[in-house]
Amino acid sequence: MLNAKLSSLLFALLASFSLMVSAAEVPSPSGAEAQSAEVAAVTTVNLNTADAATLQRELLGIGAVKAQAIVAYRDEHGDFASVDELLEVKGIGEATLEKNRGKLNAN
Template identity: 60%
Template sequence: MRKILLPALALAFFASTAVPILSSPAMAAPAASVSVAHPGLPGRVNLNTADAETLKKELSGVGLTKATAIVKHRQTYGPFDSVEELLEVTGIGKALLDRNRDKLVVN
Protein backbone atom coordinates (compact mmCIF):
# COMPACT_ATOMS: atom_id res chain seq x y z
CA MET A 1 0.00 0.00 0.00
CA ARG A 2 2.82 2.37 0.90
CA LYS A 3 4.44 1.79 -2.54
CA ILE A 4 1.31 3.08 -4.27
CA LEU A 5 0.40 5.85 -1.84
CA LEU A 6 3.73 7.71 -1.87
CA PRO A 7 3.99 8.11 -5.69
CA ALA A 8 0.31 9.07 -5.85
CA LEU A 9 0.80 11.78 -3.23
CA ALA A 10 3.91 13.06 -4.99
CA LEU A 11 2.07 13.20 -8.31
CA ALA A 12 -0.88 15.01 -6.72
CA PHE A 13 1.46 17.53 -5.08
CA PHE A 14 3.37 18.33 -8.28
CA ALA A 15 0.21 18.48 -10.37
CA SER A 16 -1.38 20.96 -7.96
CA THR A 17 1.68 23.23 -7.85
CA ALA A 18 2.42 23.13 -11.60
CA VAL A 19 -0.83 24.75 -12.67
CA PRO A 20 -0.22 28.15 -11.00
CA ILE A 21 3.37 28.23 -12.23
CA LEU A 22 2.40 27.51 -15.82
CA SER A 23 -0.40 30.02 -15.77
CA SER A 24 1.61 32.75 -14.10
CA PRO A 25 1.97 35.97 -16.13
CA ALA A 26 5.75 35.75 -15.81
CA MET A 27 5.75 32.42 -17.62
CA ALA A 28 3.32 33.48 -20.33
CA ALA A 29 4.64 33.99 -23.82
CA PRO A 30 5.90 37.53 -24.22
CA ALA A 31 3.59 39.86 -26.05
CA ALA A 32 4.73 40.80 -29.51
CA SER A 33 6.47 44.14 -29.38
CA VAL A 34 5.63 44.78 -32.99
CA SER A 35 2.33 44.82 -34.75
CA VAL A 36 2.50 43.21 -38.18
CA ALA A 37 -0.97 44.09 -39.29
CA HIS A 38 -1.94 47.68 -39.74
CA PRO A 39 -5.31 48.41 -38.10
CA GLY A 40 -7.96 48.22 -40.77
CA LEU A 41 -5.50 46.85 -43.32
CA PRO A 42 -4.95 43.16 -42.59
CA GLY A 43 -1.78 41.60 -43.96
CA ARG A 44 0.13 44.89 -44.10
CA VAL A 45 3.54 45.46 -42.51
CA ASN A 46 4.27 48.79 -40.85
CA LEU A 47 7.81 49.87 -41.78
CA ASN A 48 8.02 52.01 -38.66
CA THR A 49 7.21 49.30 -36.13
CA ALA A 50 8.12 45.93 -37.65
CA ASP A 51 11.20 44.17 -36.35
CA ALA A 52 13.73 42.44 -38.60
CA GLU A 53 12.20 38.99 -38.12
CA THR A 54 8.76 40.26 -39.16
CA LEU A 55 10.15 42.03 -42.21
CA LYS A 56 12.04 38.89 -43.23
CA LYS A 57 8.97 36.72 -42.79
CA GLU A 58 6.40 38.97 -44.44
CA LEU A 59 8.26 40.56 -47.36
CA SER A 60 9.20 38.82 -50.58
CA GLY A 61 12.92 38.91 -51.36
CA VAL A 62 13.88 40.28 -47.95
CA GLY A 63 16.23 38.14 -45.92
CA LEU A 64 17.67 38.82 -42.51
CA THR A 65 20.43 41.09 -43.88
CA LYS A 66 18.03 43.42 -45.72
CA ALA A 67 15.52 43.32 -42.88
CA THR A 68 18.23 44.31 -40.42
CA ALA A 69 19.32 47.12 -42.75
CA ILE A 70 15.74 48.45 -42.80
CA VAL A 71 15.57 48.47 -39.00
CA LYS A 72 19.01 50.10 -38.68
CA HIS A 73 18.05 52.76 -41.22
CA ARG A 74 14.91 53.53 -39.21
CA GLN A 75 16.89 53.71 -35.97
CA THR A 76 19.50 56.00 -37.53
CA TYR A 77 17.30 58.35 -39.56
CA GLY A 78 13.96 58.09 -37.77
CA PRO A 79 10.63 56.74 -38.97
CA PHE A 80 9.77 56.41 -42.63
CA ASP A 81 7.47 59.13 -43.95
CA SER A 82 6.48 57.09 -46.99
CA VAL A 83 6.90 53.61 -48.39
CA GLU A 84 9.07 55.07 -51.19
CA GLU A 85 11.71 56.06 -48.60
CA LEU A 86 12.52 52.37 -48.38
CA LEU A 87 14.62 52.96 -51.52
CA GLU A 88 17.11 54.87 -49.34
CA VAL A 89 18.02 51.64 -47.54
CA THR A 90 21.14 49.96 -48.87
CA GLY A 91 20.20 46.81 -50.76
CA ILE A 92 16.60 47.81 -51.47
CA GLY A 93 15.87 48.58 -55.09
CA LYS A 94 12.83 49.59 -57.10
CA ALA A 95 12.00 46.02 -58.14
CA LEU A 96 12.00 44.82 -54.53
CA LEU A 97 9.88 47.77 -53.43
CA ASP A 98 7.39 47.25 -56.26
CA ARG A 99 7.11 43.55 -55.39
CA ASN A 100 6.18 44.40 -51.78
CA ARG A 101 4.46 47.77 -52.12
CA ASP A 102 0.96 46.36 -51.47
CA LYS A 103 2.15 44.81 -48.20
CA LEU A 104 3.72 47.97 -46.76
CA VAL A 105 2.37 50.89 -44.77
CA VAL A 106 3.86 53.66 -42.64
CA ASN A 107 2.24 55.65 -39.87
Protein backbone atom coordinates in the same frame (compact mmCIF):
# COMPACT_ATOMS: atom_id res chain seq x y z
CA MET B 1 -19.75 -22.27 -38.65
CA LEU B 2 -21.95 -20.56 -41.25
CA ASN B 3 -23.22 -18.23 -38.53
CA ALA B 4 -19.65 -17.17 -37.65
CA LYS B 5 -18.81 -16.47 -41.31
CA LEU B 6 -21.96 -14.42 -41.76
CA SER B 7 -21.22 -12.47 -38.57
CA SER B 8 -17.66 -11.77 -39.76
CA LEU B 9 -18.90 -10.68 -43.19
CA LEU B 10 -21.53 -8.41 -41.64
CA PHE B 11 -18.94 -6.92 -39.30
CA ALA B 12 -16.56 -6.24 -42.21
CA LEU B 13 -19.32 -4.57 -44.24
CA LEU B 14 -20.39 -2.36 -41.34
CA ALA B 15 -16.79 -1.39 -40.58
CA SER B 16 -16.20 -0.50 -44.24
CA PHE B 17 -19.39 1.53 -44.37
CA SER B 18 -18.40 3.35 -41.20
CA LEU B 19 -15.02 4.27 -42.70
CA MET B 20 -16.64 5.54 -45.89
CA VAL B 21 -19.03 7.74 -43.93
CA SER B 22 -16.21 9.11 -41.78
CA ALA B 23 -14.12 9.94 -44.84
CA ALA B 24 -17.06 11.69 -46.49
CA GLU B 25 -17.59 13.91 -43.45
CA VAL B 26 -14.30 15.79 -43.80
CA PRO B 27 -15.34 19.37 -43.14
CA SER B 28 -14.53 22.05 -45.66
CA PRO B 29 -13.19 25.36 -44.39
CA SER B 30 -15.98 27.47 -42.99
CA GLY B 31 -16.65 30.96 -44.21
CA ALA B 32 -14.87 32.41 -41.18
CA GLU B 33 -11.73 30.32 -41.81
CA ALA B 34 -11.68 31.24 -45.50
CA GLN B 35 -12.14 34.91 -44.63
CA SER B 36 -9.39 34.68 -42.02
CA ALA B 37 -6.98 33.29 -44.62
CA GLU B 38 -7.94 36.09 -46.99
CA VAL B 39 -7.38 38.73 -44.32
CA ALA B 40 -3.97 37.23 -43.53
CA ALA B 41 -3.04 37.57 -47.19
CA VAL B 42 -3.69 41.32 -47.18
CA THR B 43 -2.13 42.16 -43.81
CA THR B 44 0.27 45.05 -44.10
CA VAL B 45 3.67 45.48 -42.51
CA ASN B 46 4.37 48.79 -40.81
CA LEU B 47 7.91 49.86 -41.68
CA ASN B 48 8.09 51.98 -38.52
CA THR B 49 7.19 49.26 -36.03
CA ALA B 50 8.09 45.88 -37.57
CA ASP B 51 11.13 44.06 -36.25
CA ALA B 52 13.70 42.42 -38.52
CA ALA B 53 12.15 38.95 -38.14
CA THR B 54 8.74 40.23 -39.25
CA LEU B 55 10.20 42.08 -42.23
CA GLN B 56 12.10 38.97 -43.30
CA ARG B 57 9.08 36.69 -42.87
CA GLU B 58 6.46 38.89 -44.53
CA LEU B 59 8.29 40.59 -47.40
CA LEU B 60 9.39 39.06 -50.69
CA GLY B 61 13.08 39.33 -51.45
CA ILE B 62 13.96 40.48 -47.94
CA GLY B 63 16.39 38.24 -46.13
CA ALA B 64 18.00 38.64 -42.73
CA VAL B 65 20.63 41.14 -43.91
CA LYS B 66 18.18 43.44 -45.71
CA ALA B 67 15.67 43.23 -42.87
CA GLN B 68 18.36 44.28 -40.41
CA ALA B 69 19.40 47.08 -42.78
CA ILE B 70 15.81 48.41 -42.78
CA VAL B 71 15.72 48.42 -38.96
CA ALA B 72 19.17 50.06 -38.78
CA TYR B 73 18.11 52.76 -41.27
CA ARG B 74 14.98 53.46 -39.20
CA ASP B 75 17.03 53.63 -36.00
CA GLU B 76 19.49 56.06 -37.56
CA HIS B 77 17.10 58.29 -39.56
CA GLY B 78 13.83 58.02 -37.65
CA ASP B 79 10.50 56.74 -38.89
CA PHE B 80 9.84 56.24 -42.57
CA ALA B 81 7.74 59.12 -43.92
CA SER B 82 6.50 56.97 -46.80
CA VAL B 83 6.94 53.52 -48.27
CA ASP B 84 9.04 55.04 -51.09
CA GLU B 85 11.69 56.03 -48.55
CA LEU B 86 12.55 52.33 -48.35
CA LEU B 87 14.58 52.92 -51.54
CA GLU B 88 17.08 54.83 -49.38
CA VAL B 89 18.03 51.59 -47.60
CA LYS B 90 21.14 50.02 -49.08
CA GLY B 91 20.23 46.83 -50.96
CA ILE B 92 16.57 47.73 -51.54
CA GLY B 93 15.80 48.52 -55.14
CA GLU B 94 12.75 49.48 -57.14
CA ALA B 95 11.90 45.85 -58.00
CA THR B 96 11.89 44.78 -54.35
CA LEU B 97 9.79 47.77 -53.38
CA GLU B 98 7.24 47.10 -56.13
CA LYS B 99 6.95 43.40 -55.18
CA ASN B 100 6.05 44.44 -51.65
CA ARG B 101 4.29 47.79 -52.07
CA GLY B 102 0.84 46.36 -51.35
CA LYS B 103 2.05 44.84 -48.08
CA LEU B 104 3.76 47.94 -46.74
CA ASN B 105 2.68 51.03 -44.88
CA ALA B 106 4.55 53.73 -42.99
CA ASN B 107 1.77 55.05 -40.76
